[in-house]
Amino acid sequence: QVQLVESGGGLVQAGGSLRLSCAASGRTFSNRGMGWFRQAPGKEREFIAAINWSGGTTYYADSVKGRFTISRDNAKNTVYLQMNSLKPEDTAVYYCAVHDEMIVRTRWTEYGYWGQGTQVTVSS
Numbered sequence: 001q002v003q004l005v006e007s008g009g010g011l012v013q014a015g016g017s018l019r020l021s022c023a024a025s026g027r028t029f030s031n032r033g034m035g036w037f038r039q040a041p042g043k044e045r046e047f048i049a050a051i052n053w054s055g056g057t058t059y060y061a062d063s064v065k066g067r068f069t070i071s072r073d074n075a076k077n078t079v080y081l082q083m084n085s086l087k088p089e090d091t092a093v094y095y096c097a098v099h100d101e102m103i104v105r106t107r108w109t110e111y112g113y114w115g116q117g118t119q120v121t122v123s124s
Contacts, residue, residue: 004115009118015025020081022096030074036081038092053067053102086122093117
């Protein structure tokens with residue numbers, strides 16, 4: 001049974017920071033790419049950031065580039081999303097996901113395993 005558990009969400013003022021974590025269990029993820037997505041009410045799921053198996057390659061959506069950083073610790077089977085300079089438009093449920101290849105993927109349809117999501121709310 002594959003499990004992804006996100007944590008670290010919450011309420012923060014605009015300009016603040018949060019660090020999301022996603023702990024994976026049930027299989028080996030150290031040789032698989034991982035990603036973060038978000039979905040706001042009434043909107044489609046949006047790609048945020050992705051990282052390859054080693055952490056040596058990352059990719060970001062333009063909306064978060066320069067503010068968010070994705071990283072991973074394969075020894076802990078955990079991927080992180082450091083979010084700085086948060087804006088009210090970053091408010092959404094944030095999901096981590098894993099796919100079955102070593103490379104970076106950016107489309108949510110390419111990911112087969114998903115966490116339950118964690119709410120991030122940024123107040124103005």
